[in-house]
Amino acid sequence: MRIAIGGFMHESNTFAPLPADLNRFREGSLTYGDAVIPVWQDASHEVAGFIEGAGAFGYELVPVAMALATPAGPVTDEFFDHFTDALATGCRLARADGVLLALHGAMVTPKHPDADAETLRRIRAVLGPKVPIAVTLDFHGNIAPQMAELANILVGYQTYPHVDQRERARVAAGLLARAVRGAVRPVSYVAKPPMLLNLLGQDTSREPMAGLMRQARELETRPGVLSVSLMAGFPYADVPAMGASVIVVADGDAKLARTGAEELAAAMWSVRDRLNVTCPRPEEAVRQALASTRPPALLIDLGDNIGGGSAGDGTVLLAELMKQKARGFVVVIHTPAGVAQAKDAGIGGRVEITVGGSTGPLHGDPIRVRGSVRSLHVGKWLEAEPRHGGRREHDQGHTAVLDLGDGNLLVLNTHRTPPFSLGQLTSLGIDPRAARAIVVKAAVAYKAAYAPIGGEIIEVDTPGLTAINAARFDYKRVQRPLYPLD
Known part of the structure; x- marks a missing residue:
């Protein structure tokens, strides 16, 4: 079983004037092919979880490319086109049985307000409909519902500060390996309560967010539910998908995924006033x-x-x-x-x-x-x-x-x-x-x-x-x- 791995990660503040161009990604991390492994294998990042998953779930790694930059203004269209082409071409040439991608979920370019979904569209276009794709997403991703139509598995971090990236990547890797073997048929659903959460209310150690996370973990124990991700969203991106969301991945049951996601989204809505925190001048x-x-x-x-x-x-x-x-x-x-x-x-x-x-x-x-x-x-x-x-x-x-x-x-x-x-x-x-x-x-x-x-x-x-x-x-x-x- 061959699994291609890669990623393209940027949190784009559309109010910021500093664009994220090639030099910004060089300052962050920009690697291609086999060079991905030594840079990321010992990190606490999701790409490290993908690498670790090869031994845990019995697949052969095919590293494609990985790009990451410190949050700034939107990613330039020039660099976006270059790197998505590198990812799509690499995934096609890998002749892989499945793909593991690390995306942020709040990447924006001047042409693409939902650049993560556009990245998925381009990769899906070269792979066709049958190759399963699993995606890890930042807790601050502004997740558009159509991402669930482009990827089979969507798994988000569940801690802020983000200290579970490697762990959540192992979840995604395990589900993808099971999907390739035919043990599960993952389907995803994204529910979006109409709410913006400020960053202080997103702290997963602070109530009521901590309680919502407990509900998410309880939902994961239900028969047929494979993964639940409560996503807080990134409020500094003026894009249509901005805001909170809930992702549920179920085993072949689209109705179960939708019902679970909408249930947790309603719970978020019920405590919306407590999720926006004030502080002194x-x-x-x-x-x-x-x-x-x-x-x-x-x-x-x-x-x-x-x-x-x-x-x-x-x-x-x-x-x-x-x-x-x-x-x-x-x-x-x-x-x-x-x-x-x-x-x-x-x-x-x-x-x-x-x-x-x-x-x-x-x-x-x-x-x-x-x-x-x-x-x-x-x-x-x-x-x-x-x-x-x-x-x-x-x-x-x-x-x-x-x-x-x-x-x-x-x-x-x-x-x-x-x-x-x-x-x-x-x-x-x-x-x-x-x-x-x-x-x-x-x-x-x-x-x-x-x-x-x-x-x-x-x-x-x-x-x-x-x-x-x-x-x-x-x-x-x-x-x-x-x-x-x-």
């Missing part, structure tokens, strides 16, 4: 952090959530910390030009650098900072533990650490890097436990790494491309009515 949040008796206080910069496609150079919380004369803070800012200045000054040199403002004043005004260069780094590290995103190899580009005085550290990096691993700080010689306050440019995904060392966690309603309040955005293409917009 910057001034109050910083005041709470400085008064906290449980350091380090984590200030969660929701409006500049890099993992949601934001710029990573927001200055709102940095400005407020400086205004309130904070001591002992750590802030990471994406500032390639600042890194170059620090390198020119050298370790111990004094610098005066402007940070922020790459996307205009949306994330705060540019700030002039003064300090000494504490250290310089290449910005690479390995993450041994399962973390959101599942990656093992990390690269934030050349990095400088500035000492601003009063125990305050400003980290400047060259690549936009979500704070999914403590290695982003510890690889620079920074002990996060010793900080008084840490600004974390994320929403929930950081928790797998930061929550164990954090004292008080303070989520902050900051402005930006990933603001937690959906009313800040001008949606034009989503299906209406959509709660809480209507």
Whole structure:
């Protein structure tokens, strides 16, 4: 039994101006053919689960291609056409009995508001209707119902932070192997309650989302149900399929799949008001952090959530910390030009650098900072533990650490890097436990790494491309009515 494996993963923020082109995927991960295996086999990612499945379920691996980039604006049509052609051609030449694909579910291009479904259409077109396809999807996927017509099996992550990617991939791989052998006849159904969930309410450790996940697992125990995936959706994509969904895969029983999916979708709708969480504004949040008796206080910069496609150079919380004369803070800012200045000054040199403002004043005004260069780094590290995103190899580009005085550290990096691993700080010689306050440019995904060392966690309603309040955005293409917009 030959199984082709590959993937194309991007979370596209349609409000973000930075496009995801070839260079963005090269910065992330872009591999073809046999090169896929060494990059991903030891990761906590779904592609690692596909690879592991070969031994567990008795199939021969045929690696095709894998592309991943940090969330940003839409993927360029040029790169999309190139890579989908590589995937489709590779799957055709593999002469495989089945295909395992890692897709995100919230990828957008200028021509394709549902780029994941378009990827599936192109692969299905070259394979024909008989070759089974199993797809893994990010918990934040905006899943269009037609995806269930293009793939036989759809399996989504069920944790946020995403720490079950490899596990869910094994579920998909096992179902595909059984389908190829004729042991099951999987059919999928996608139900979509008309609701948008903000990222804080999507946290799977927080009620009522935690309770909905328990219902999903209970539904999986019913006879004939093969898999259940509750999908929260990605609110920063202005596309028709944006919003929550439920996927049920059943064994040859389309009615069972539909009934189960609609039941869980109704349960989501019943708690919709509790799934949208509010939080304090910057001034109050910083005041709470400085008064906290449980350091380090984590200030969660929701409006500049890099993992949601934001710029990573927001200055709102940095400005407020400086205004309130904070001591002992750590802030990471994406500032390639600042890194170059620090390198020119050298370790111990004094610098005066402007940070922020790459996307205009949306994330705060540019700030002039003064300090000494504490250290310089290449910005690479390995993450041994399962973390959101599942990656093992990390690269934030050349990095400088500035000492601003009063125990305050400003980290400047060259690549936009979500704070999914403590290695982003510890690889620079920074002990996060010793900080008084840490600004974390994320929403929930950081928790797998930061929550164990954090004292008080303070989520902050900051402005930006990933603001937690959906009313800040001008949606034009989503299906209406959509709660809480209507």
